[in-house]
Amino acid sequence: MTPAGGAPATLRDVAERAGVSMATVSRVLADNYPVAQRTRQRVLRAIKDLDYVANTHARALRGRGTPTVAFVLNDVRGASFASVAHGVEEEAARRGRICLICTTQGDPERELSVVRTMREQGAGAVILIGGVVDDAAYRSQMTAIAHSLDASGSRLVLCGRPPLGEGVPATVVEYDNEGGAYAVVSRLLVQGHRRILFLGAAANGSTTAAGRLAGYRRALADHGVPADDSLVTAAEFSRVDAYDKLSARLRAGRDFTAVCAVTDTVAAGALAALGDHGLRVPEDVSLTGYDDVDPATDLRPQLTTVHVPYEEVGRTAVRLALGLREGEVSAAAQHAVLGTHMVIRDSTAPLARPAPSAG
Amino acid sequence: MTPAGGAPATLRDVAERAGVSMATVSRVLADNYPVAQRTRQRVLRAIKDLDYVANTHARALRGRGTPTVAFVLNDVRGASFASVAHGVEEEAARRGRICLICTTQGDPERELSVVRTMREQGAGAVILIGGVVDDAAYRSQMTAIAHSLDASGSRLVLCGRPPLGEGVPATVVEYDNEGGAYAVVSRLLVQGHRRILFLGAAANGSTTAAGRLAGYRRALADHGVPADDSLVTAAEFSRVDAYDKLSARLRAGRDFTAVCAVTDTVAAGALAALGDHGLRVPEDVSLTGYDDVDPATDLRPQLTTVHVPYEEVGRTAVRLALGLREGEVSAAAQHAVLGTHMVIRDSTAPLARPAPSAG
DNA sequence: CTGTTAGCGCTTTCAG
DNA sequence: CTGAAAGCGCTAACAG
Numbered sequence: 001m002t003p004a005g006g007a008p009a010t011l012r013d014v015a016e017r018a019g020v021s022m023a024t025v026s027r028v029l030a031d032n033y034p035v036a037q038r039t040r041q042r043v044l045r046a047i048k049d050l051d052y053v054a055n056t057h058a059r060a061l062r063g064r065g066t067p068t069v070a071f072v073l074n075d076v077r078g079a080s081f082a083s084v085a086h087g088v089e090e091e092a093a094r095r096g097r098i099c100l101i102c103t104t105q106g107d108p109e110r111e112l113s114v115v116r117t118m119r120e121q122g123a124g125a126v127i128l129i130g131g132v133v134d135d136a137a138y139r140s141q142m143t144a145i146a147h148s149l150d151a152s153g154s155r156l157v158l159c160g161r162p163p164l165g166e167g168v169p170a171t172v173v174e175y176d177n178e179g180g181a182y183a184v185v186s187r188l189l190v191q192g193h194r195r196i197l198f199l200g201a202a203a204n205g206s207t208t209a210a211g212r213l214a215g216y217r218r219a220l221a222d223h224g225v226p227a228d229d230s231l232v233t234a235a236e237f238s239r240v241d242a243y244d245k246l247s248a249r250l251r252a253g254r255d256f257t258a259v260c261a262v263t264d265t266v267a268a269g270a271l272a273a274l275g276d277h278g279l280r281v282p283e284d285v286s287l288t289g290y291d292d293v294d295p296a297t298d299l300r301p302q303l304t305t306v307h308v309p310y311e312e313v314g315r316t317a318v319r320l321a322l323g324l325r326e327g328e329v330s331a332a333a334q335h336a337v338l339g340t341h342m343v344i345r346d347s348t349a350p351l352a353r354p355a356p357s358a359g
Numbered sequence: 360m361t362p363a364g365g366a367p368a369t370l371r372d373v374a375e376r377a378g379v380s381m382a383t384v385s386r387v388l389a390d391n392y393p394v395a396q397r398t399r400q401r402v403l404r405a406i407k408d409l410d411y412v413a414n415t416h417a418r419a420l421r422g423r424g425t426p427t428v429a430f431v432l433n434d435v436r437g438a439s440f441a442s443v444a445h446g447v448e449e450e451a452a453r454r455g456r457i458c459l460i461c462t463t464q465g466d467p468e469r470e471l472s473v474v475r476t477m478r479e480q481g482a483g484a485v486i487l488i489g490g491v492v493d494d495a496a497y498r499s500q501m502t503a504i505a506h507s508l509d510a511s512g513s514r515l516v517l518c519g520r521p522p523l524g525e526g527v528p529a530t531v532v533e534y535d536n537e538g539g540a541y542a543v544v545s546r547l548l549v550q551g552h553r554r555i556l557f558l559g560a561a562a563n564g565s566t567t568a569a570g571r572l573a574g575y576r577r578a579l580a581d582h583g584v585p586a587d588d589s590l591v592t593a594a595e596f597s598r599v600d601a602y603d604k605l606s607a608r609l610r611a612g613r614d615f616t617a618v619c620a621v622t623d624t625v626a627a628g629a630l631a632a633l634g635d636h637g638l639r640v641p642e643d644v645s646l647t648g649y650d651d652v653d654p655a656t657d658l659r660p661q662l663t664t665v666h667v668p669y670e671e672v673g674r675t676a677v678r679l680a681l682g683l684r685e686g687e688v689s690a691a692a693q694h695a696v697l698g699t700h701m702v703i704r705d706s707t708a709p710l711a712r713p714a715p716s717a718g
Numbered sequence: 719c720t721g722t723t724a725g726c727g728c729t730t731t732c733a734g
Numbered sequence: 735c736t737g738a739a740a741g742c743g744c745t746a747a748c749a750g
Contacts, residue, residue, distance in 0.1 A: 008511035010727060021737045026729060033730095034735060051507050056479040057416040058727035061742045076444045076460075077653075082436045089435070089462050098476055101435070101460035103448050117457055120415040148410050152367035239653070268657050294436075294598070298627050300659035369743060380721045385745060393719060417743035420726045 009050035018046035029054060060122060067097045069318060070123035072114050074106045074130045078237075079293035080263070080310050084129055084159065087314020095322060097124065106130070108138070115145055119152060125321035129159035129313075131208030139164060146170040155321040159313055161207055163335060171320045171334045173313050177208055180306030180340035181215025184288045185260055187304075187342065189223045192351030193258040193286060196220075199246060199270055200235045200262025209237075212262050212290060231256060235266060242269030250277045257285060257351055264289035264296045267303055271347075282349035292343055301346035308340050368409035377405035388413060419481060426456045428677060429482035431473050433465045433489045437596075437624070438652035439669050443488055443518065446673020454681055456483065465489070467497070474504055478511060484680035488518035488672075490567030498523060505529040514680040518672055520566055522694060530679045530693045532672050536567055539665030539699035540574025543647045544619055546663075546701065548582040551710030552617040552645060555579075558605060558629055559594045559621025568596075571621050571649060590615060594625060601628030609636045616644060616710055623648035623655045626662055630706075641708035651702055660705035667699050 015022045020039060027033040028043045035043075046052075069092040073081045085101055092099040100123065104110040111128070118126050126149060132138055143164050146156040150169035157171040164170055188196055198216050202209035213232065220227055235245040242261065250273060259274075261267035267289035274285055281287050281301055289296055289305035296303040316336050323329030374381045379398060386392040387402045394402075405411075428451040432440045444460055451458040459482065463469040470487070477485045485508060491497055502523050505515040509528035516530040523529055547555055557575050561568035572591065579586055594604040601620065609632060618633075620626035626648035633644055640646050640660055648655055648664035655662040675695050682688030 011729095012727080022728080023730080023737060023739095024735090027736090030729080036735060039736085051503075051510065053475065053479050053507070053511075055420070055481070055727055056476075057419040057481060058742090059729080060416040061414070061420060061727080061744090062729045063742090076435060076448070077438070077441045079436070079438075082441055085435045086462070098459075098461060098473075100457075101444075102457060103445070114457075116412065120412050121457075122414065122416060144410075148412075151410065152412075271657075295654045295657055298630075298654055298658055370745095371743080381744080382722080382746085383720060386720090389745080395719060398720080414743055417726090418745080420728090420743080421745045422726090 009052040014046045018042045068123045070100045070118040070126045080291045083310035084314040087311035091315040091318035125155045127157040131206035157317045175338040176340045177211025178215035181212040182219045183342045185219035188258045195256040196258045197256040198232045200266045203234045239269040242266040243273045246273040264291045286348040304348040368411040373405045377401045427482045429459045429477035429485045439650045442669035443673040446670035450674040450677035484514045486516040490565035516676045534697040535699045536570030537574035540571040541578045542701045544578035547617045554615040555617045556615040557591045559625045562593045598628040601625040602632045605632040623650045645707040663704045663707040
């Protein structure tokens with residue numbers, strides 16, 4: 001064992017101890033070149049004695065890039081993002097890459113700096129997930145990043161975000177936000193609901209919320225129900241904000257018979273608020289979520305929601321990005337849209353009586 | 360913008376374009392040495408034109424290590440581990456380090472290989488979390504790793520695992536597993552329960568489960584209730600396995616009035632199983648969890664559980680490990696035990712009637 | 719203030 | 735089969 005606190009052993013140390021040249025040690029390590037059995041034994045012995053491990057940086061400097069995949073997300077604690085992270089991890093591991101996860105706390109500035117760091121690190125792919133404000137500033141910065149990454153032999157992957165445009169070298173893995181919301185709201189409409197509150201519209205205009213809201217609106221339109229913007233309520237994608245916003249709404253009077261929550265987490269907050277105001281779900285109010293994450297099953301009643309294949313999103317992201325460089329996947333296939341589907345459980349029911357008046 | 364697909368620009372490219380030497384560019388970048396204003400402008404301009412970013416590996420090769428903290432866990436999807444990860448992220452970011460998260464799927468082999476990779480990567484600290492089978496093989500391997508890491512100027516941190524022994528250079532951040540279980544089981548006993556099922560004993564003997572089980576046993580002993588090993592039921596730390604195991608137990612007959620689940624997730628599974636067998640919580644059966652993760656609040660009834668300061672565990676891990684090298688924290692303080700406390704909610708109630716007979 | 723010169727630890731031709 | 739030598743991209747003395 002090496003003495004504590006010292007510098008780590010290097011290839012040269014091993015070579016000296018084994019009485020061979022550095023080249024020979026390197027060959028034993030790589031195992032890609034004939035080395036005499038006896039010599040190999042001595043080298044292996046020296047490696048063990050010195051507790052030697054190769055320095056990744058030196059190695060990376062010689063060949064190109066580290067076998068790394070970077071995954072950038074808002075917060076590891078969100079169940080849906082954690083699932084994507086798991087999918088990324090899985091596929092990256094399968095391909096012998098290690099996965100670097102970084103969080104940004106939803107701060108676009110920090111996202112930029114993290115991506116920069118990842119690029120310096122030489123990641124083979126940089127995967128971004130989470131809705132964003134799709135404004136001009138965002139698009140131009142992302143486009144620049146996409147080109148930068150591309151220029152250094154890496155690849156930008158956008159998950160759950162819209163494509164940047166034709167010529168931009170980026171992979172996009174979307175999932176259907178509008179379709180799922182359309183399905184779930186259609187069902188409420190078929191069940192007789194007319195006053196449906198949309199909870200979780202993003203004040204800033206996050207693309208995820210926007211897509212789901214669009215589905216909600218299209219369903220209403222297709223069923224001939226006039227849109228009422230007073231039913232579209234803003235809330236952050238968090239349990240507590242959803243609780244607060246819906247509670248405030250309820251104190252002002254209930255003018256709806258169903259709530260379409262933008263995520264399962266928001267639905268959890270909504271459920272609590274409804275309960276605290278003495279309203280039963282689904283008898284008094286129907287409730288739907290979106291994401292189908294584990295906790296949705298533990299809510300009582302169990303949540304009718306939309307399943308999003310989050311793990312598959314992660315796996316696909318890695319597969320497309322890495323597959324492109326390795327020639328497995330064509331450039332044309334760099335835009336995937338994964339389907340979502342409604343999962344009917346117990347939080348929705350046909351409207352029993354005509355919509356109540358406010359109060 | 361550089362042409363797509365080309366090699367990334369290097370320091371030399373920048374130097375050439377700016378018409379200066381590489382050293383000058385390096386100085387502009389480091390900003391630790393006087394450079395003429397005009398020259399600096401030209402260099403900055405070239406950097407922008409070429410979209411240059413420094414190669415981390417080359418940089419790391421020169422100076423010591425990368426400013427990286429590695430965090431190794433079983434699965435990002437567990438709410439409690441995700442909280443620790445968040446704490447680690449937070450503290451690492453505060454210290455200007457990036458955080459590398461890797462998962463092992465609970466496989467000790469993979470844990471070893473991941474740690475090895477991290478060491479090659481030159482991480483400033485390697486943080487491991489999650490219960491383990493504390494056998495001789497584990498201890499000797501971990502001890503070797505601790506020394507290896509120490510020898511390369513890094514630090515091993517064990518979270519939620521027991522110390523390895525006196526001379527071993529490792530930081531340990533534990534949280535009180537026994538105390539919390541003791542508190543929660545004591546409460547059940549005070550409420551009159553005598554037949555308390557422990558759900559989630561690990562067949563393999565994970566340290567986390569072992570600690571909590573020890574607390575359960577000590578509480579029984581202190582209250583003069585004879586231990587009955589038929590009440591200790593093995594289950595994995597997962598919702599579905601908990602559901603399955605408890606369901607099987609219930610089909611064979613109910614010979615308990617309370618369930619002490621080893622984690623909140625296990626409690627969620629238990630709650631579902633109880634419900635499906637027509638048992639009400641807490642009227643028919645009391646139920647407790649452990650961890651106090653978010654979903655515990657969404658269970659109905661809300662779960663009586665033990666709060667574990669997971670984020671603080673993560674922050675402490677980073678603080679101790681990095682603080683040691685930077686002289687902020689003493690070597691003596693390298694073992695922290697964080698307290699846990701009971702959170703009383705609605706899933707427990709006094710025993711209404713004498714314990715039922717089996718059936 | 720700026721340029722030249724050694725390497726950091728490793729891989730990889732190219733000669734033995 | 736093995737060794738010597740040339741860098742990968744960058745930084746840090748050391749000279750101008």
